[in-house]
Amino acid sequence: MDGLTQIQSIITFAWWMVFSLSVVLYVVLDGADLGAGVFSLFVRNADERGAIMSAMAGTWDANETWLIVAGGVLFAIFPFVYGSAFSYLMVPMAFALWGMITRAVALEFRHLAEPRWQRFSDLAFGFSSLAVAFFGGMALGAVMQGFPLTHEPSTVPTYVGGALRFISPFSIWTGIASVVTVTLGGVLFVRARFQQREPIRWQAVKWCNVVFYLALAVAIITIVFSATIFPWAAHKWLGPNFWIWAIVLLAMIVAALKMRIAANRDRDLEALIWFTVALAIMSISFMATIYPWMVPGTWTIYSGASPPVTLFEFTFSMGAFFPVMIIYNAYQIWVFRERISAMGVHH
Amino acid sequence: MQNSALSLLLSRLDFAWITSMHIIYPPLTAGLSILLFIAEWRWVRTDDEQWYRLTRFFEKLFIINFGAGVATGITMEMAFGILYGPFSQAAGPFFGQVLAYETISAFMYEAGFIGLMVFGWGKLGKKMHLFATANVAVASTLSVWWILVANSWMQTPRGVVFKNGFFHVVNWGAALINPDVTFAVPHMEVAAIELSLCFVTAVSAWQLLKKRHVPMFQRALKWSVLTLVVIAPLQVYLGDGLGGTVAHDQASALAALEGHYHTYNPNGSVDTSWEVVGWPNAKGDDMALAIAIPHVLSLLETHTWNGKVTGLDDIPPQDRPPVLIPFYAFRIMAGIGTVFMLLAFWGLFLAVRGKMAVQNIIDNKWFLRAAVVCGVLPYIAVWTGWWTREISRQPWVVYGMMTTAQGTSRMSVAQEIFWLVGYIGFEILVWGGTWYFFAKVVRHGPDMESPTVDGPMPALDPPEPHAVLAFVKRTKT
Ligand code: HDD
Ligand code: HEM
Ligand code: HEM
Numbered sequence: 001m002d003g004l005t006q007i008q009s010i011i012t013f014a015w016w017m018v019f020s021l022s023v024v025l026y027v028v029l030d031g032a033d034l035g036a037g038v039f040s041l042f043v044r045n046a047d048e049r050g051a052i053m054s055a056m057a058g059t060w061d062a063n064e065t066w067l068i069v070a071g072g073v074l075f076a077i078f079p080f081v082y083g084s085a086f087s088y089l090m091v092p093m094a095f096a097l098w099g100m101i102t103r104a105v106a107l108e109f110r111h112l113a114e115p116r117w118q119r120f121s122d123l124a125f126g127f128s129s130l131a132v133a134f135f136g137g138m139a140l141g142a143v144m145q146g147f148p149l150t151h152e153p154s155t156v157p158t159y160v161g162g163a164l165r166f167i168s169p170f171s172i173w174t175g176i177a178s179v180v181t182v183t184l185g186g187v188l189f190v191r192a193r194f195q196q197r198e199p200i201r202w203q204a205v206k207w208c209n210v211v212f213y214l215a216l217a218v219a220i221i222t223i224v225f226s227a228t229i230f231p232w233a234a235h236k237w238l239g240p241n242f243w244i245w246a247i248v249l250l251a252m253i254v255a256a257l258k259m260r261i262a263a264n265r266d267r268d269l270e271a272l273i274w275f276t277v278a279l280a281i282m283s284i285s286f287m288a289t290i291y292p293w294m295v296p297g298t299w300t301i302y303s304g305a306s307p308p309v310t311l312f313e314f315t316f317s318m319g320a321f322f323p324v325m326i327i328y329n330a331y332q333i334w335v336f337r338e339r340i341s342a343m344g345v346h347h
Numbered sequence: 348m349q350n351s352a353l354s355l356l357l358s359r360l361d362f363a364w365i366t367s368m369h370i371i372y373p374p375l376t377a378g379l380s381i382l383l384f385i386a387e388w389r390w391v392r393t394d395d396e397q398w399y400r401l402t403r404f405f406e407k408l409f410i411i412n413f414g415a416g417v418a419t420g421i422t423m424e425m426a427f428g429i430l431y432g433p434f435s436q437a438a439g440p441f442f443g444q445v446l447a448y449e450t451i452s453a454f455m456y457e458a459g460f461i462g463l464m465v466f467g468w469g470k471l472g473k474k475m476h477l478f479a480t481a482n483v484a485v486a487s488t489l490s491v492w493w494i495l496v497a498n499s500w501m502q503t504p505r506g507v508v509f510k511n512g513f514f515h516v517v518n519w520g521a522a523l524i525n526p527d528v529t530f531a532v533p534h535m536e537v538a539a540i541e542l543s544l545c546f547v548t549a550v551s552a553w554q555l556l557k558k559r560h561v562p563m564f565q566r567a568l569k570w571s572v573l574t575l576v577v578i579a580p581l582q583v584y585l586g587d588g589l590g591g592t593v594a595h596d597q598a599s600a601l602a603a604l605e606g607h608y609h610t611y612n613p614n615g616s617v618d619t620s621w622e623v624v625g626w627p628n629a630k631g632d633d634m635a636l637a638i639a640i641p642h643v644l645s646l647l648e649t650h651t652w653n654g655k656v657t658g659l660d661d662i663p664p665q666d667r668p669p670v671l672i673p674f675y676a677f678r679i680m681a682g683i684g685t686v687f688m689l690l691a692f693w694g695l696f697l698a699v700r701g702k703m704a705v706q707n708i709i710d711n712k713w714f715l716r717a718a719v720v721c722g723v724l725p726y727i728a729v730w731t732g733w734w735t736r737e738i739s740r741q742p743w744v745v746y747g748m749m750t751t752a753q754g755t756s757r758m759s760v761a762q763e764i765f766w767l768v769g770y771i772g773f774e775i776l777v778w779g780g781t782w783y784f785f786a787k788v789v790r791h792g793p794d795m796e797s798p799t800v801d802g803p804m805p806a807l808d809p810p811e812p813h814a815v816l817a818f819v820k821r822t823k824t
Contacts, residue, residue: 061417061458062458062462064417064421065454065455065458067421068420068421068424068450068454069450069451069454069455071424071425071450072424072446072447072449072450072451072454073447073450074428075424075427075428075435075439075443075446075447076439076443076444076446076447076448077443077447079435079436079438079439079440079443079513080436080439082427082428082435082436082439082443083427083428083431083432083433083434083435083436083437083439083756084432084436085428086425086427086428086429086432086435087428087429087430087432087756087757087758089429090429090430090756090758090762090766091762091765093425093429094429094765094766094769097421097422097425098769098770098773100418100421101418101419101421101422101773101774101776101777102773102776104414104417104418104777105418105776105777105780108411108414108780108784154511154512155433155511155512156433156436156437156511156512156513158432158433158436158756158757159432159756159757160757162759163758163759163761163762163765306439306440306443306444307440307515321451321452321455321456324455324456324459325455325458325459
């Protein structure tokens with residue numbers, strides 16, 4: 001609800017940044033894992049599919065923790081948004097959550113399963129990754145469109161509008177866009193994680209060339225699509241501050257080019273990092289475009305916030321736990337940085 | 348807000364199913380991490396290899412369980428908003444914050460140390476590894492405490508006012524330390540420990556029945572059964588205390604779980620009798636077939652001979668909870684609590700008679716068989732305990748302040764069935780997977796060959812030949 005004091009508004013804003021950071025970290029870190037899963041659907045050799053799974057074995061779980069953090073912050077600080085947006089998104093979220101459950105089980109089943117079941121669990125792994133990426137993207141697109149709320153005296157406005165309202169041409173498009181984007185991340189991840197001579201890495205290299213242009217096209221279409229149907233986006237992008245957005249766009253293009261060049265020179269890790277940079281710039285400018293809305297036309301970050309936000313808990317969590325978590329996550333990725341080979345990991 | 352009775356029932360079932368399928372993992376995580384810490388500590392102290400082998404063996408089971416807890420837990424965190432949107436919005440300022448404290452102070456904390464615990468063997472020094480295990484135990488215990496504080500507040504809400512459709516916290520202290528916390532939190536914590544002790548007991552008893560690694564599992568069995576001698580009565584004591592809280596602060600819930608329909612007998616005297624078993628009659632205003640013992644109810648709840656206990660007929664009809672499930676679920680839980688006490692005393696008796704030694708423990712066939720069965724019972728007790736608690740709180744979601752009907756998202760019946768059917772499939776997948784892996788690891792038994800690790804070793808992890816170990820590495824960070 002509105003009516004926050006000045007200091008509360010500042011803390012709310014800071015929490016919103018933390019929330020956004022958690023979402024971006026989730027997208028960037030788990031996105032590549034999901035993409036590798038999608039890619040695995042097209043890998044013929046069973047050992048190679050197993051190797052892809054092993055390649056993310058040590059890290060995928062920690063990457064997913066960022067999603068839990070984002071959910072926790074949303075519930076605590078923006079409960080009005082949490083309670084209405086999630087019931088609006090029930091169906092896509094159910095599919096995405098089932099995808100996550102399946103992915104976890106498939107990863108864990110594989111090595112114990114007999115070959116006949118392995119084929120099945122590999123398919124489950126691939127399709128569940130695809131489902132998480134698609135429905136996750138679709139949910140984001142649906143949020144951008146806003147949703148109707150109740151207007152009843154002395155109750156908090158909540159979602160009304162049925163189970164299927166989230167479906168629209170735009171949200172279907174963002175679902176597809178998300179699959180393409182994570183697939184690019186996935187193939188870059190596979191390139192970076194496997195030894196240079198591995199056949200699977202060559203397959204990823206070939207894919208990378210195609211998916212790169214696909215992703216480029218997807219990005220352009222998404223921007224034009226949004227500018228056309230969302231007045232708030234067009235106003236910001238083409239308004240008096242257009243030059244800022246032009247610079248952001250330029251930065252994105254530079255990051256994409258750098259990625260391409262690094263990939264062409266077989267500097268795989270560098271390519272993955274540039275991809276991450278491009279994705280992060282894109283996500284952050286997306287948040288900035290929506291600001292001050294959290295759900296355009298429905299909730300601003302201030303109207304969706306819980307009134308009793310306090311400085312104490314912000315300092316407590318940010319000062320103590322977030323840094324530890326980030327350091328730990330980074331340490332883990334560092335531990336698992338070595339390139340592997342399909343045969344080496346599979347015993 | 349749900350208008351039809353069917354859709355309200357379905358939205359409750361939707362939530363009940365996913366929580367019931369989540370709550371079977373966390374207690375083992377929380378309890379077993381403490382036991383792992385103790386075993387590892389004994390190893391560090393005494394350098395006795397058996398403690399090391401036991402730690403490594405039960406740690407494998409621990410990690411499988413942990414993975415399942417995460418897989419089902421992610422849904423839980425999102426489900427409040429999805430299924431109980433208006434409740435989440437209204438209670439968010441308190442409830443959401445408490446859950447976020449859990450996320451931050453327990454999950455994130457745990458995520459950090461569990462990686463060290465799983466991957467740290469051979470890379471960390473002995474003491475450092477023990478420190479990691481200790482932190483995992485502390486973090487998962489914190490998690491139990493936070494979530495129970497949140498749930499206790501739903502049972503006995505304090506420190507808030509309900510205004511403009513949501514709860515404003517006016518007194519954080521009163522809200523956090525609400526009356527139900529005193530017994531519900533320790534009752535759950537001790538349930539977690541008791542469940543884990545029974546788990547270790549059952550696994551060890553099974554190995555002993557197969558005559559495998561007798562000296563090692565004799566040690567595990569003896570220690571866990573002897574600990575149960577203290578823990579099992581403690582749990583009964585805490586349960587009795589919790590019943591007292593319920594009697595004092597949630598009259599309608601107590602009446603439901605005791606099947607207590609009338610405050611007074613027809614002749615005007617206080618109805619003091621305790622129904623052992625019974626079945627509600629067709630009109631639902633009394634027990635049709637019942638075996639009742641006079642004075643026991645008053646003794647149990649008020650600790651006096653003729654104390655008055657509010658019956659359902661003193662509760663307005665629209666505020667009366669269902670009776671059948673709370674009534675029987677409560678009896679099953681309490682019965683299981685008693686069975687554990689008997690098992691523990693049986694074990695104590697055998698130990699005192701010198702029959703629990705390495706050379707003769709496997710002769711106690713019946714005791715060992717009973718111990719195996721006791722591995723399943725705590726799961727049933729945890730389920731029935733929660734069902735008692737949650738169903739006897741109905742029709743309230745926040746007792747006395749917000750009804751469940753006000754708290755649910757506006758979903759159609761089709762949507763609710765979609766969720767339920769989907770989750771029945773996926774949660775059973777997780778459940779099946781977990782038990783399949785448990786069985787595999789237990790059957791395979793402990794690894795007695797690999798050398799023990801004595802602090803940092805030069806090489807990285809050697810390649811793991813056994814699939815379960817590979818799984819273990821993958822399961823959490
Ligand atoms: C922190 C809160 C919380 C926690 C820890 C739990 N629940 Fe709960 N439970 C709720 C919060 C809640 C709820 C959201 O508030 C529900 C939905 C409807 C209601 O009245 O309470 C509920 C309903 C609910 C119902 C349906 C009640 C009915 O139909 O009358 C069952 C059977 C359970 N839960 C079972 C459990 C189990 C097995 C839990 C163990 C994890 C559990 N609950 C933990
Ligand atoms: C009904 C509300 C609940 C919610 C929303 C919830 C949420 C979660 C989530 C999201 C996780 C995974 C966290 C991770 O990735 O580490 C989890 C695990 C855990 N939960 Fe729950 N949970 C609930 C009920 C409970 C209850 C009643 C208990 C205690 C008895 C409990 C104790 C734990 C513990 C100890 C863990 C950590 C172990 C693990 O991750 O498997 N939870 N929970
Ligand atoms: C004679 C023994 C026991 C008694 C008298 C007892 C009593 C109770 C009571 C009164 C409640 C609260 C119900 C409500 O709030 O409406 C409860 C809840 C519960 N019980 Fe028990 N109990 C006993 C044994 C056990 C055992 C052995 C376990 C599991 C190992 C267990 C697990 C639980 C759980 C998980 C809950 C719900 C969470 C909580 O309230 O802490 N109980 N019990």
